[in-house]
Amino acid sequence: MHYIDIHGHYAWDVDDGIETKADAINALEKAKQQNMTAIVATPHVIPGRQDEKHIVLLKERINELKTIAHEFNIAVYAGCELFLNEETIEALEDHIFISINETKYLLCEFDVRKELSDDEMEVEDRLYEIAIRGYVPIIAHAERYFKGQIDIERIADWIESGYLIQVNATSLLGLHGKTCQNNAYTLIDNGMVHIIASDTHRVQGHRVPNLKDVAHELSKKYDYETVKTLLCDNPQYIIHGQDVVHIEKQKKSLFKKMFGR
Numbered sequence: 001m002h003y004i005d006i007h008g009h010y011a012w013d014v015d016d017g018i019e020t021k022a023d024a025i026n027a028l029e030k031a032k033q034q035n036m037t038a039i040v041a042t043p044h045v046i047p048g049r050q051d052e053k054h055i056v057l058l059k060e061r062i063n064e065l066k067t068i069a070h071e072f073n074i075a076v077y078a079g080c081e082l083f084l085n086e087e088t089i090e091a092l093e094d095h096i097f098i099s100i101n102e103t104k105y106l107l108c109e110f111d112v113r114k115e116l117s118d119d120e121m122e123v124e125d126r127l128y129e130i131a132i133r134g135y136v137p138i139i140a141h142a143e144r145y146f147k148g149q150i151d152i153e154r155i156a157d158w159i160e161s162g163y164l165i166q167v168n169a170t171s172l173l174g175l176h177g178k179t180c181q182n183n184a185y186t187l188i189d190n191g192m193v194h195i196i197a198s199d200t201h202r203v204q205g206h207r208v209p210n211l212k213d214v215a216h217e218l219s220k221k222y223d224y225e226t227v228k229t230l231l232c233d234n235p236q237y238i239i240h241g242q243d244v245v246h247i248e249k250q251k252k253s254l255f256k257k258m259f260g261r
């Protein structure tokens, strides 16, 4: 199987992700070893802190990355990870964001340090503002916003509203702790994930290109189709602006029903 990564900070020296061109080359090499054939570079964009000039710079840097990635047979597409804050509406009005490959899909994140319930309506309002402008929010690392158990009903509401749910490979691999890992698996078990991505920030350590590694882990628990949908098919549909498919809710095995695990 080959993999497509729609969330990664591969473009160097533009945010807290990859720092140098040399590291970007190393990251592409790692991506190649992980059987990745396409990536979307999604640098952070923070409304109120950045302007049109910054968006031009990001696009230039992503173009440079694209040229380098050609040697690795990896296709590179432009995108961003839009941070939803109090200046989001102005940024949307002024087009200070990059949707994935200029499609309707826009990767979004909130403040992961805040408990999501603190500013529930603000988050909902900002997502709504994106949607009414014809974009489909992809909620980045949805498993990371909940300090305790994940609020499944809230995720279900987002999906009902047409938003997509992305989970980080690192969470599934247990690199952000048990709570995050459990939340990530609970989302898959409930059929509430559309895409798994790496959220690559580094060439060494945790947040590295790792989609083959997570596919290997997931294949112990889920069928081939589910893994392929999350790591290959849906990412491909997103890059081309097509509708995604939904994975099925996992049936509990007889063993789980009887013994609760």
Ligand SMILES: [Fe+2]
Binding pocket: 007, 008, 009, 081, 140, 199
């Ligand atoms: Fe990210």
